[in-house]
Amino acid sequence: AQKVTQAQTEISVVEKEDVTLDCVYETRDTTYYLFWYKQPPSGELVFLIRRNSFDEQNEISGRYSWNFQKSTSSFNFTITASQVVDSAVYFCALSERSNTGKLIFGQGTTLQVKP
Amino acid sequence: NAGVTQTPKFQVLKTGQSMTLQCAQDMNHEYMSWYRQDPGMGLRLIHYSVGAGITDQGEVPNGYNVSRSTTEDFPLRLLSAAPSQTSVYFCASSRGGIREGGYTFGSGTRLTVV
Numbered sequence: 001a002q003k004v005t006q007a008q009t010e011i012s013v014v015e016k017e018d019v020t021l022d023c024v025y026e027t028r029d030t031t032y033y034l035f036w037y038k039q040p041p042s043g044e045l046v047f048l049i050r051r052n053s054f055d056e057q058n059e060i061s062g063r064y065s066w067n068f069q070k071s072t073s074s075f076n077f078t079i080t081a082s083q084v085v086d087s088a089v090y091f092c093a094l095s096e097r098s099n100t101g102k103l104i105f106g107q108g109t110t111l112q113v114k115p
Numbered sequence: 116n117a118g119v120t121q122t123p124k125f126q127v128l129k130t131g132q133s134m135t136l137q138c139a140q141d142m143n144h145e146y147m148s149w150y151r152q153d154p155g156m157g158l159r160l161i162h163y164s165v166g167a168g169i170t171d172q173g174e175v176p177n178g179y180n181v182s183r184s185t186t187e188d189f190p191l192r193l194l195s196a197a198p199s200q201t202s203v204y205f206c207a208s209s210r211g212g213i214r215e216g217g218y219t220f221g222s223g224t225r226l227t228v229v
Binding site: 004006009035037043044045047050091093102103104105106107108 | 148150155156157158159160163173203205207217218219220222223
């Protein structure tokens, strides 16, 4: 069965702190894809990153970085030097190669960055 | 390039009424899907389609119907609205599933059933 778990329901930090959002997934496929989406207060879903199961290299994009570890089935997201504009709900999602029409989401983590 | 367009943005229905949520994309994407977002539950897949004429059920299909007569459109029909269907609905599309990139989401439809 496929499942995505984001155990952190809400996180509150002060601006400029680093923060890590956890994502743990379950899948039986050997080929799969992991995503992170951001949902700001305006409500739209913003694509942040896609990672396939064969690429375990960490990725950095500005203040954002992602740590993919197949050994622990985790795909964690770190924001360095957080800013108030980072306040949003963040979703981790999984899609399996065997059924790429389906995107399975975690419950989401609400991040509040206080000035 | 409009991307994924959902209409309406807001809707209030009475219990038992029917309605159709519209979703259209102009990117010639094969894959389209519908999700509902409820507090604390993330987004859950309702129905999806891998091409015109092909649809399948997702995690929470009961109470909803879909059809895919064209590549561009993927409407979601509520046959007899219930308060439990109060939610925010998102439509998404992708070229060839996720092999060629991520999913593009519409801006959402906020539905209230009273």
